[in-house]
Amino acid sequence: MEDKLLLKTNEGFTLIELLFTLLLLSLFLSLPIFYFQSQDKTIQKQTIEQFKHDLVYAQHVAMTEGKVATVRFEDNTLILFVDQKEKRRVVYPTNVEIEPVTIKLEDVSFLGNGHPRKSGSWDVRTEHFHVRFTVQIGKGHIVYRQQ
Incomplete structure (x- = not known):
């Protein structure tokens, strides 16, 4: 049992x-x-938005200091120069590829009044996003559109 x-x-x-x-x-x-x-995806979207804010910051620095502000981009790092002296360095947390369309990013600079020296567009790519940035002539509006 x-x-x-x-x-x-x-x-x-x-x-x-x-x-x-x-x-x-x-x-x-x-x-x-x-x-x-x-x-x-969220980090990459924030990186693209931060990139735009950094370009607007460069424009504002040029206006407030009354000097030429130039932007350089190398190895996921945006470098802002004012009067050929490094002012700010921003490292982005994700891989960013930049391809010129009508202007190289190295040619993006803002005069002392905030107007761009040249206008044009370039493509910014991450793993999940493809965006076209444009600096417009005149007041130097910076816009981007998803491709």
Whole structure:
């Protein structure tokens, strides 16, 4: 009689219980993958917006100091020069590729009154975004549009 009771207590799990457990485990393990992908897109979008803000900052520095402000970009770093002296250096957290369309980024500079020395466009690419920046002649508005 004791042998029959002992056998009934050691039955184990059914196939349905094991499959349900594996399903839950795989769902919990896949959630971080989706989270990190969406976070990566957010970081890249913020990087593009920061890039625009840095260009506007260069324009404002030129106006407030009344000197020529020039922008350089190398190795995911934007460098702002005022009167050929380095004023600010911004390192971007994601890989950014810049391709000239009608103007090189090295040719982007703002005169002491805030007007651009040259107008034109260039493409900025990240893993998830392709954006075209344009510096407009006149007041030097800086706009970007998703491609």
